[in-house]
Amino acid sequence: MANIKSQKKRIITNAKRAERNKAVKSELRTRIKSATASAGTAESGDDLRLAMKRIDKAAAKRIIHPNAAARKKSRMMRRINAAK
Numbered sequence: 001m002a003n004i005k006s007q008k009k010r011i012i013t014n015a016k017r018a019e020r021n022k023a024v025k026s027e028l029r030t031r032i033k034s035a036t037a038s039a040g041t042a043e044s045g046d047d048l049r050l051a052m053k054r055i056d057k058a059a060a061k062r063i064i065h066p067n068a069a070a071r072k073k074s075r076m077m078r079r080i081n082a083a084k
Helices: 003-037 044-060 066-083
Strands: none
Touching: 003 044, 003 066, 044 066
């Protein structure tokens, strides 16, 4: 553990941010799975919209890279269109 006060604060801040980022990434995976699983059903539109929204929000906050967000959206749409 560091002795410098600002470094102690930075360690705590980094831990909080990492925990938040992990939760967001986990939710992304869950939303994508539910969107692809419900392809072709009545609630597929809502699941798809929520998944797209979460991916865009994570990219906007730089939790994931914008190119990774585009790739995830593209792959998700390919799976959904193939399921139809």
